Amino acid sequence: MSFSMMRYPVILFTAALIPFGTCFKFIDCGSQLGQFTNIAVTNCDPTTSAYCKLKRGTNVTLTVKFTPNQDITEVKAVVHGILGGVPIPFNLPNPDGCKESGIQCPLVKNENYSYISELPVLNVYPKVKLQVKWELQTEEKEDIVCFELPAKIV
């Protein structure tokens, strides 16, 4: 039996150990003026779950580590829930990324920042699966970072 013939069962065995749909990756949806290096969401482990559970009546805390590739004066958070391809705006109590968000403006090129935000999950929200699109934008509405994560309101 040749080595190349042996590879097949090894691959099949490895695939069987990683059941499809039990993990996810944060998708970059067009970060332009920066890059995110780490994202953390309350009670959400992308290595063991297929989506983040957003529990109604709680505040979900999101932390994003990112590095801008140029100096930036203002940072504004824009959040959408995408349902069946239709983006619906999520209102943040504090969309101003320069205020009480763990970062100091203006941002300096190539420095590392850790942005923290609270997303209230209201009791009136329907229990649906959706894609959350989160953008940090400049005053010119250019994306510093943009990422998406699969979520379910529970």
Ligand SMILES: *[C@@H]1O[C@H](CO)[C@@H](O)[C@H](O)[C@H]1NC(C)=O
């Ligand atoms: C969520 O945060 C808001 C504002 O920061 C606060 O008023 C509210 O009490 C919090 N809700 C919960 C359930 O912790």
Ligand SMILES: *[C@@H]1O[C@H](CO)[C@@H](O)[C@H](O)[C@H]1NC(C)=O
């Ligand atoms: C930012 O973080 C990266 C990796 O985490 C590190 O290599 C780099 O030196 C840091 N830059 C600054 C300005 O601290």
